[in-house]
Amino acid sequence: MTDTLLDAPRTAQCLPWPALVNEIEALLTDASVSVPPRLVVPMDQGAYLFAMPGCDARTAMTKLITFTPANAGTARPTIQGDVTVFDVATGQRRLILDGPTVTARRTAAVSALAARQLAPNLAGPMLIVGAGVQGMAHVEVFAAALGVRRFLVASRSAASADALVQHARGLGLQADAVPDADAVADDCPLIATCTPASAVVLRALPRPDAFIAAVGAFTPQMVELAPELCRHVAQYGRIVVDSRDADHEAGDLLQAGLPVADFASLADVVHGDLLGQAGGQRSGPVLFKSCGWAGWDLAAARLAVRAAG
Known part of the structure; x- marks a missing residue:
């Protein structure tokens, strides 16, 4: 599959609620999961940059998002960014998901x-x-x-x-x-x-x-x-x-x-x-x-x- 950029609605469609709850539970029993500590970079005005990688035997991903509390109450979201997903076996980029929707x-x-x-x-x-x-x-x-x-x-x-x-x-x-x-x-x-x-x-x-x-x-x-x-x-x-x-x-x-x-x-x-x-x-x-x-x-x-x- 070629890499695909999914917007917020398409990202949500790929993450139906009951299936997502079950997938999270399944991940906690998967011994191949490796998740290092996330990198949190403070920025001005109480904002943060987060870099969050993780992988299992088949899938690798990194979420890169910003949290900007000053955007609360404006048209701009407080959380912005993307989740990039890779195939472990080939190194190929598979998906780019909407970060706020995933979060x-x-x-x-x-x-x-x-x-x-x-x-x-x-x-x-x-x-x-x-x-x-x-x-x-x-x-x-x-x-x-x-x-x-x-x-x-x-x-x-x-x-x-x-x-x-x-x-x-x-x-x-x-x-x-x-x-x-x-x-x-x-x-x-x-x-x-x-x-x-x-x-x-x-x-x-x-x-x-x-x-x-x-x-x-x-x-x-x-x-x-x-x-x-x-x-x-x-x-x-x-x-x-x-x-x-x-x-x-x-x-x-x-x-x-x-x-x-x-x-x-x-x-x-x-x-x-x-x-x-x-x-x-x-x-x-x-x-x-x-x-x-x-x-x-x-x-x-x-x-x-x-x-x-």
Whole structure:
């Protein structure tokens, strides 16, 4: 196959939600996967350049993206870039995928996999905090892959919350905007925080059967969750991180003074290897802290190559 440049809609078509969740789980059991630490280059005005390579026995890829928080609220996206996919055997470039689409879909799919493995209660309703690209992706994947039908949306922008509500209703889901995430947290066994992570957006302590996916903060300086919330879950429930990269990137947990390296990773969960991990056998609320890992992009690349033919 000759190399193909896929725009955002075509990239999304190659990454259907249930298949992407399953591919991410399969990647975690593939011994041929090799993912070095990502390169993070700080730029002016709080922006970052990320270079994220990874490969398995057949597929190699590199994601090169920028994160520009100053673009929030403008016509320019905060995340821009591409994922370039190669065939390992021949070295041939196979695909160039839209980077923001891959990032949005794989991040939400990882949250869905974590919920499938860890959530005490998948009945909903689900509270979405943040009504941007990740908020939309989490609505879509939790509905398509886990069957959640009821959503509440909280956002600093009423217009953005209303737009996501209308999008969810267009998918046949029940959805409403709420002015205060903390006020409804006790009604929601499922929560996802999907904000730019410039300030705490959730302070309410979770109910005992809650599952929280916190995806907005992916540097030590970023934060979405109150330290008291994080410490509460560490004491009474379980904290799981998406990968060991979170040990030095999980701003929510680091700012709460928690020993991030002691918490299980999603790979530990999939492998059933939780003995000795902090909170590994404990019931109660679950906090899944996602910081991003090139392995998730590799899973998307593997699926896209098959889907593109």
